[in-house]
Amino acid sequence: MRSTQVDATSVGFDPARLDRIAAHLQQRYIDTDKIAGCQVAIGRRGHLAYRATLGLSDRERAVPMAENTIFRIYSMTKPLVSIALMQLFERGLFQLDDPVHRFFPSWRLHQVWVSGAGADMVTEPAHRPVSIRDLLTHTAGITYGGGLPGMGDQHEVDALYRANGIRSFGTEQSLPEFMDKLALVPLRFQPGTAYMYSLSTDACGALVERISGQPLAEYLQQHITGPLGMVDTSFQVAPENVPRFAANYARNADKTTTLLDDPTTSAYTRPPKFVSGGGGLAGTIDDYTRFCEMLRRNGELDGQRIIGPRTLELMRRNHLPGGKDLASLDVALVELYGNVGVGFGLGFASTIDQVAAGSASRHDYYWGGAASTVFWIDPVEDLWVVFMTQLMPSGIFDFRGQLRNLIYSAITD
Secondary structure, three states, X not given: XXXXXXXXXXXXXXXXXXXXXXXXXXXXXXXXXXXOEEEEEXXXXXXXXXXEEEEEEEOOOOEEOOOOOEEXXXXXXXXXXXXXXXXXXXXXXXXXXXXXXXXXHHHHHOEEEEEOOHHHXXXXXXXXXXXXXXXXXXXXXXXXXXXXXXXXXXXXXXXXXXXXXXXXXXXXXXXXXXXXXXXXOOEOOOOOOOOOOOOXXXXXXXXXXXXXXXXXXXXXXXXXHOOOOOOOOEOOOOXXXXXXXXXXXXXXXXXXXXXXXXXOOOHHHOOOOOOOOOOOOEEEHHHHHHHHHHHHOOOEEOOEEOOOHHHHHHHXXXXXXXXXXXXXXXXXXXXXXXXXXXXXXXXXXXXXXXXXXXOOOOOOEEEEOOOOOEEEEEOOOOEEEEEEOOEEOOOOOOHHHHHHXXXXXXXXX
């Protein structure tokens, strides 16, 4: 938000209780070497209420975490790209249930997996075309090709993703080439019948390009990150900013951590070979808090209207089939995160049953990134929270759940 932190009591917090956040993160995670460092920021009623910057951004070089440290936000790219696509929806350029093949004709050919593998795989035609809504809600039948830890690595369809080079990192393909490859592999299930976290938001990025006529990176800069003043958010970390770029770490089976991505040699320091709308951005906590403050203000910040309030309300609603929760529709995510009482809208997860979710927040919407970053917006409590660290895979530690308990117990009004 780049605003001065106010006295937490003025926005309904108990400062002593908020102080437990830094103590918790320091004692349980940094002092025990579970993470190198982290940042957390909380805004309420338009003011920065709390901020903590702890530990190191680069353990190997003993670089302290700084307020302007740059992080890989990975899947926290998805809400920006979903907003971008819905901006085009607001211009009347498509309807949510329009078929994707309206813009990418190769998507008329989709088959759906029934059984078997390899030459013995049995498929059937899709009962209906994949829609744009399906992509925004991860209900299209697309997968991540076994590319994320703990998420369907062994399924027969994922082998075809790998065989065809369908992935969001380590590839030189253009977005149209990516879409044509996705048309060749079977869908995991019939469109609109289940949920599977997937490359769908990369496909949304391809739609932004095709519908707007602009490269995805250019569109985001012109219509979202530029107007919001998100000056450090980009698909590439500029050479002059590399000293601010955090190291990324991996958690090992023996519970130690090792360097996974050195900031000085990271692929993020070079122009991307594939512009991933599902996970390609890096940026600072200040930048992402500006995005969150825009969402808290129903789509506007500092005179810049990014999305209409009614469109944003539509995006926050649960769009899962039959109004079900994620726990009813996706085994992989249940195993990783639980997700009982959690729905999914057009780019965000959301709490739809507070009691079932065991959450102090009633109607928050949120998402996270593969390096354990997370954010959420709570319209009822008029707040947002952003947490940044760099540890893969996500889901090892329930940072969101722990922060939620610490933060909501500090609200006193």
